[in-house]
Amino acid sequence: MSIQIKEVSKTFGSFQALKNINLDIQTGELVALLGPSGSGKTSLLRIIAGLEEADNGVILFGNEEMTHIRTTERKVGFVFQHYALFKHMTVFDNVAYGLKVRSKRERPSKKDIKRKVTELLSLVKLESFADRYPSQLSGGQRQRVALARALAVEPKVLLLDEPFGALDAKVRKELRRWLRRLHDEFHITSIFVTHDQEEALDVADRIVVMNEGRIEQIGSPEEVYEQPNSPFVYDFLGNVNVFHGRLENGKWRNGDQSDAEQQALAYVRPHDLVIEREKPTEDAVQARVMHVHAVGRTVHIELKEEGAERFLEAELPKEQYRELDLQTGETVFIRPNQLKVFIPADYSI
Amino acid sequence: MAGHISLQYGSKQVDKKTAREPLLVRILLITVALAFLFLFLLLPLAAIFIKAFEQGIGLYIASITDPDAVSAIKLTLLVVVLTVPLNALFGITAAWAITKFEFKGKSLLVTLIDLPFAISPVIAGLVFVLLFSTHGLFGDFLFQHDIKILFAVPGIVLATLFVTFPFVARELIPLMQAQGSAEEEASLTLGANGWKTFWLVTLPNIKWGLLYGVILCNARAVGEFGAVSVVSGHIRGLTNTMPLHIEILYNEYQFSAAFAVASLMSILAIVTLILKNIVEWKSGQHG
Amino acid sequence: MRVKRWKKHSILPGFGLSLGFTTLYVSLLVLLPLAMIFVNTASMSWAGFWAAVTEPRVLASYRLSFGASFAAACINVVFGVLIAWVLVRYSFPGKRIIDGLVDLPFALPTAVAGIALTTLYTETGWVGQFLPFKVAFTPIGIIIALTFIGLPFVVRMVQPVLQNFDQETEEASAILGAGRLQTFWKVIVPEIIPAALTGFALAFARALGEYGSVVFIAGNMPMKTEITPLMIMTKLEQYDYEGATAIAAVMLIISFVLLLFINGVQWWTNRKYTHS
Numbered sequence: 001m002s003i004q005i006k007e008v009s010k011t012f013g014s015f016q017a018l019k020n021i022n023l024d025i026q027t028g029e030l031v032a033l034l035g036p037s038g039s040g041k042t043s044l045l046r047i048i049a050g051l052e053e054a055d056n057g058v059i060l061f062g063n064e065e066m067t068h069i070r071t072t073e074r075k076v077g078f079v080f081q082h083y084a085l086f087k088h089m090t091v092f093d094n095v096a097y098g099l100k101v102r103s104k105r106e107r108p109s110k111k112d113i114k115r116k117v118t119e120l121l122s123l124v125k126l127e128s129f130a131d132r133y134p135s136q137l138s139g140g141q142r143q144r145v146a147l148a149r150a151l152a153v154e155p156k157v158l159l160l161d162e163p164f165g166a167l168d169a170k171v172r173k174e175l176r177r178w179l180r181r182l183h184d185e186f187h188i189t190s191i192f193v194t195h196d197q198e199e200a201l202d203v204a205d206r207i208v209v210m211n212e213g214r215i216e217q218i219g220s221p222e223e224v225y226e227q228p229n230s231p232f233v234y235d236f237l238g239n240v241n242v243f244h245g246r247l248e249n250g251k252w253r254n255g256d257q258s259d260a261e262q263q264a265l266a267y268v269r270p271h272d273l274v275i276e277r278e279k280p281t282e283d284a285v286q287a288r289v290m291h292v293h294a295v296g297r298t299v300h301i302e303l304k305e306e307g308a309e310r311f312l313e314a315e316l317p318k319e320q321y322r323e324l325d326l327q328t329g330e331t332v333f334i335r336p337n338q339l340k341v342f343i344p345a346d347y348s349i
Numbered sequence: 350m351a352g353h354i355s356l357q358y359g360s361k362q363v364d365k366k367t368a369r370e371p372l373l374v375r376i377l378l379i380t381v382a383l384a385f386l387f388l389f390l391l392l393p394l395a396a397i398f399i400k401a402f403e404q405g406i407g408l409y410i411a412s413i414t415d416p417d418a419v420s421a422i423k424l425t426l427l428v429v430v431l432t433v434p435l436n437a438l439f440g441i442t443a444a445w446a447i448t449k450f451e452f453k454g455k456s457l458l459v460t461l462i463d464l465p466f467a468i469s470p471v472i473a474g475l476v477f478v479l480l481f482s483t484h485g486l487f488g489d490f491l492f493q494h495d496i497k498i499l500f501a502v503p504g505i506v507l508a509t510l511f512v513t514f515p516f517v518a519r520e521l522i523p524l525m526q527a528q529g530s531a532e533e534e535a536s537l538t539l540g541a542n543g544w545k546t547f548w549l550v551t552l553p554n555i556k557w558g559l560l561y562g563v564i565l566c567n568a569r570a571v572g573e574f575g576a577v578s579v580v581s582g583h584i585r586g587l588t589n590t591m592p593l594h595i596e597i598l599y600n601e602y603q604f605s606a607a608f609a610v611a612s613l614m615s616i617l618a619i620v621t622l623i624l625k626n627i628v629e630w631k632s633g634q635h636g
Numbered sequence: 637m638r639v640k641r642w643k644k645h646s647i648l649p650g651f652g653l654s655l656g657f658t659t660l661y662v663s664l665l666v667l668l669p670l671a672m673i674f675v676n677t678a679s680m681s682w683a684g685f686w687a688a689v690t691e692p693r694v695l696a697s698y699r700l701s702f703g704a705s706f707a708a709a710c711i712n713v714v715f716g717v718l719i720a721w722v723l724v725r726y727s728f729p730g731k732r733i734i735d736g737l738v739d740l741p742f743a744l745p746t747a748v749a750g751i752a753l754t755t756l757y758t759e760t761g762w763v764g765q766f767l768p769f770k771v772a773f774t775p776i777g778i779i780i781a782l783t784f785i786g787l788p789f790v791v792r793m794v795q796p797v798l799q800n801f802d803q804e805t806e807e808a809s810a811i812l813g814a815g816r817l818q819t820f821w822k823v824i825v826p827e828i829i830p831a832a833l834t835g836f837a838l839a840f841a842r843a844l845g846e847y848g849s850v851v852f853i854a855g856n857m858p859m860k861t862e863i864t865p866l867m868i869m870t871k872l873e874q875y876d877y878e879g880a881t882a883i884a885a886v887m888l889i890i891s892f893v894l895l896l897f898i899n900g901v902q903w904w905t906n907r908k909y910t911h912s
Contacts, residue, residue: 051807071810078811084804088826098812101822146808153812370816375726382722383734385715388763389784390740393752396762400755439661446654450646460895461662464670467891469845471865472884475872476669479676484877486672511665533648543649565742572745574848575865579872592747592848599751599852608755611748618743625743626736 001062001156001189002027003048008057010043017043019213021057028187030180032200035210036236041193042161044210048191049159050074061157074157077150077188081162083142085134091145092130095120098153120148123182140171147182160192164199176203197237201225209233231342234267241268241312243285243336252341254285264343268336273314275301275324276333284333287312289326294318301326303334397615400608412598412609420586421594421610424502428590429570432509437563440517445551448525449533462518465511473511474579477504500582505590508576513569520562521555528554557632561625568621572614670888677885680878688882693858694867701864704775705843708782712839713832716790723791724798738792741785746848753781754852773855778863781849786839793835797828830905834898841894845887 003025010018018040025031033041046052048059050071059066066074085094093100095117099108108116121127124144134142143163150158163179164172180203183190194200200207201221209216209224209232217224217233228234243266245254252266276284287303290311294300299321303312314334316324326332370378402409412418443462447455465473480486481498491498498504532554536546552559574592581588583597591614598607677685688694722728723735741749757764757771757780764771771777801824809819847865854861862870864887871880 049811051811071807072813072815074811075813076811078808080804080808082802082804084802084808086805086809086823086826097809097814097822101809101812101814101818149808149812369725378718379722379726379728382715382719386719386734386737389780389787390737392756392763393749393784394740394744396756397748397752400752439658442654443658443661445650446658449648450651450655452651452655458658458662461666463895464666467841467845467895468670469847469865469868469884469887469891471847471868472673472845472887475868475880475884476672478872479672479877479881480669482877507665511669514661514665530646530648537647537649547650568743572743572748574745574747575846578847579869592745595747595751596852604755607751611745611751614745614748618740618745618748621743622736622739625739626732 002060003157003189003191004058004060005044005048006058006060008044008047008054008059010040010047010052010055012043016213018047018054021213021215023208023215023218025189025191027189030183030190030203030205031192032204032207033191033193033210034195034197034200034207034236035216036195038212039210040213041195041210045159045161045191045193048157049076049078051078075153075155077153077155077158079143079146079150079158079160079163081165083134083146083166085142085146085149087134090131090133091121091126091137092117094134094145095149095152097149116152117148120152123151124148138171139167140175143167143175147179151186151188155188158188158190160190162193162195165194165196172199179203201237209236211236228267228340231265231267234340234342239270239313241270241273241314242266242310243268243339244308247341247343252339264341266336266339266341268339270300270313270315271298272337272339273312274335274337275314275316275326276335277324279333280335284335285312287332287334289328289330289332292321292326292328294321303332306331394615397608397611400604401612403608404605408605409609409612412603412606413613415606417585417589418594418606418610421589421591422613424505424589425571425591427502428506428509429567431506432513432570433563433567435510436514436566437517437559439514440519440521440562441555441559443518444521444525444555445547447522449530459522462515465513465515466519470512470573470575471579473576474508477507477511477580499580500584500588502588504580505577505588508580509570509573512573512576513566516566516569517559517562520558520565524555524558525551557628561628561632564621564624564628568618571617673881673884673888676878676881680882684878685882688879689886691879693862694864694883696859697862697864697867700775700778700861701844704778704782704863705840707779708786708843709836709840711779711783712786712790713836716787716835716839717794717828717832720791720794720798724795739788741787746785746846747852749784750781750849750852753777753784753849757853772853773857773861775861777853777855778850778861781853782843782846785846785849786843789839789842790832790835793831793838794828797831801827830901833901837894837898837901841891841898844890844894 003023005021005023005025008018008021009016021040021044023044033044035041043052047054050066050069054067057067061074086097089097096113099113099116102108118127118130121130124147126141126144126148129137129141129145134145137145143166147163160179164175167175176199179192192203204221206218207221207224208218211232217229219227224233225237228237234240243254245252245264245266246262247253247264252264254266279286286306288306289301290304291302292299293302297318299316299318301314301316301321303314304310305312312334369375413422443458447459478485478499481491481504482488483492485499498507532550533546536550537543541549572592573590574596577590578593578596581590581593583589583593585597589597591610595607595610595614598604598610680688719738723731723738754761754772754777756762757767757777759765759770759772761772769776771780805823806819809823810816814822845865847863847869850863851866854863854866856862856866864883868880868883868887871877871883
């Protein structure tokens with residue numbers, strides 16, 4: 001089922017959590033709402049679920065307007081960051097809950113409920129845990145129960161609020177692969193909220209980057225990573241070096257600019273920095289190697305720009321690093337292979 | 350078990366859309382709850398003051414300045430002055446032993462400390478009768494040495510000690526348990542001795558809990574009726590505490606006088622509640 | 637040095653002093669006096685003991701004490717949960733004051749509560765005059781006094797549970813299609829049952845032993861409105877120490893059973909929900 005969000009705004013007291021949000025989600029898509037805390041991503045998710053009411057704006061599921069439909073009747077699946085499992089119920093009863101609370105007319109028979117729950121528990125690989133209580137499970141297992149519980153009611157839309165936020169790094173990676181596979185199998189329209197850019201890039205079909213209650217950029221993982229349309233997105237998705245300079249005839253030149261009007265910042269990813277011994281151009285940046293971190297295939301090099309108190313970060317493949325034979329304390333020249341220029345004045349509010 | 354619930358801290362306000370009932374249901378529930386509280390708490394409290402002044406302010410003042418009333422007030426104060434500090438001292442030492450050390454028989458000791466809460470005040474009085482009456486365990490000894498405990502002030506003090514003794518300990522044990530011993534250990538490694546550590550580190554940390562326990566202990570010591578009634582002998586002007594004096598006045602149909610003395614105790618109860626809330630609020634801020 | 641063996645090492649000082657004082661104080665003030673009940677009971681003949689605790693007047697007092705305490709504790713569970721709910725979930729003017737006032741029965745001397753309630757519920761009292769039945773000097777009056785003194789227990793047990801209750805589980809329930817009433821019964825009630833049960837037991841135990849607030853409103857008519865603590869008092873006034881002690885022994889045993897029950901409830905909740 002497709003989801004349309006039109007002109008949605010929301011204020012909590014004097015804090016404006018969402019400012020005029022417009023977003024279309026296609027049937028079967030897996031979308032990540034990515035942003036720092038306070039960016040409004042969770043509020044948006046809760047409004048879609050009906051847990052919160054928008055001040056204005058419209059929510060459509062397919063062609064049906066949902067804005068004033070109660071949570072109970074929206075038939076969405078929702079997975080909470082802290083699982084929100086029913087502590088006093090076994091795993092089985094947790095998963096069966098959504099089916100058991102239906103009105104007599106719609107409620108499946110006991111046998112059908114049992115079959116359905118068993119099926120879901122085997123899907124999340126917890127068949128043998130049916131009689132346990134949530135307190136007897138690990139974090140990853142609890143989140144899988146929460147997911148099975150959400151899927152039991154056969155939702156048309158699956159909403160996940162920082163689903164892996166409370167788990168440790170390893171389990172997290174495992175579960176997000178698993179979520180991806182699950183989605184590829186069932187094609188439920190899914191929206192998940194995360195502040196972890198790696199998670200969003202890894203799992204989502206499309207990423208919605210949010211900041212201060214606004215959508216900054218919508219696009220595929222490649223798009224938002226390769227072609228960020230704002231300094232915020234550039235900064236939020238991965239490490240970045242910022243060079244201060246100015247624009248001359250449409251070309252960026254390095255060098256501090258005293259006139260703020262003309263200032264232009266160049267954003268360069270660490271792996272787009274080229275390190276050279278010979279001065280390549282007139283305005284090449286001179287920097288001193290401060291520290292080399294050479295564990296793994298990629299070598300991280302920390303540099304300090306000469307004449308400025310700014311630190312830069314470069315990434316080289318190990319082979320290239322060996323060829324260069326960089327020494328700590330050495331002075332080198334760096335050149336951006338690829339850069340994106342933003343004029344600060346355009347982004348100041 | 351009587352009159353005891355641990356400290357609780359500030360409440361968070363819940364205001365989420367799904368976790369709310371329809372307005373009508375909310376109003377209905379609030380109304381029923383308030384009506385119940387009005388009937389059971391507010392009305393009796395109001396009745397005490399209204400009845401106290403029913404026959405005029407003159408009689409009110411006469412009632413509370415009557416020599417028997419004054420001596421009852423004095424005796425009650427004496428009992429409080431003797432019992433509360435003793436039980437506070439006990440509470441601190443017991444909490445120190447129980448929370449700072451691991452030893453066998455600890456849970457038994459904790460249960461014993463709780464015991465007076467579970468026992469009827471009448472039984473609390475009875476046990477002292479069994480110890481000190483002429484037929485009691487120490488009866489002969491006391492008679493030979495002409496010491497009066499029962500139907501005298503010492504008996505009243507002992508019975509009050511018994512019923513009020515868990516209050517401070519019960520308050521401090523969970524508090525000190527939660528705080529752990531890390532700060533005391535740090536203080537010792539920095540060269541402070543045991544007493545210094547207690548004064549400079551432990552006491553400031555538990556002061557609100559201690560005060561809370563003392564307030565509750567005080568309220569109970571002032572108002573204890575059943576236990577004191579058994580051991581006092583009801584001798585006017587000598588062994589009557591305020592609650593016993595109220596009983597006598599009431600049974601003699603001197604209702605206004607009874608309520609006049611009762612109103613004094615009610616004011617104390619209200620002050621206790623206010624102090625208790627201030628302490629809860631303070632400890633919520635600091636703890 | 638013997639101390640060292642049953643005590644784990646700690647660098648903190650004062651173990652001997654604090655434990656010594658505590659043990660001495662508890663022994664002298666609690667253990668020795670309470671032991672007297674059992675020592676004196678043991679010196680009675682079985683027949684004498686049995687006769688004392690099964691005297692018709694005493695039997696009637698058990699029935700009354702248990703019945704009235706049970707009724708009062710039940711009333712307190714229903715209204716206690718309601719009051720805790722209202723205080724935690726809703727906001728209304730004067731809420732803070734009301735919240736503080738809930739502890740009044742703990743702060744107000746029982747004798748004061750007793751005369752106040754009696755005055756309200758006599759046939760000419762402010763409340764009594766509007767009621768079609770007699771309250772003061774009947775078992776109903778006793779139930780009212782016992783409800784008063786037990787009121788804070790359930791409220792104060794249930795309140796923190798509701799406060800710490802994870803609202804997300806309620807939201808999860810709503811998203812899964814449960815109505816508000818279903819969520820209340822299936823999700824909220826099971827969470828507050830242990831607290832409510834503990835509050836019930838505390839209120840019940842307190843009511844069984846209560847004396848001061850009851851004697852005024854009860855009227856103390858033999859076979860009709862005499863509670864068990866009053867029977868002990870009456871026996872003492874007649875210098876029947878043996879009879880008083882025997883009844884006290886019965887009450888003490890009941891108190892211990894209740895204490896065990898309360899600990900059992902807590903143990904059961906801990907085991908079920910928190911341990912693996």
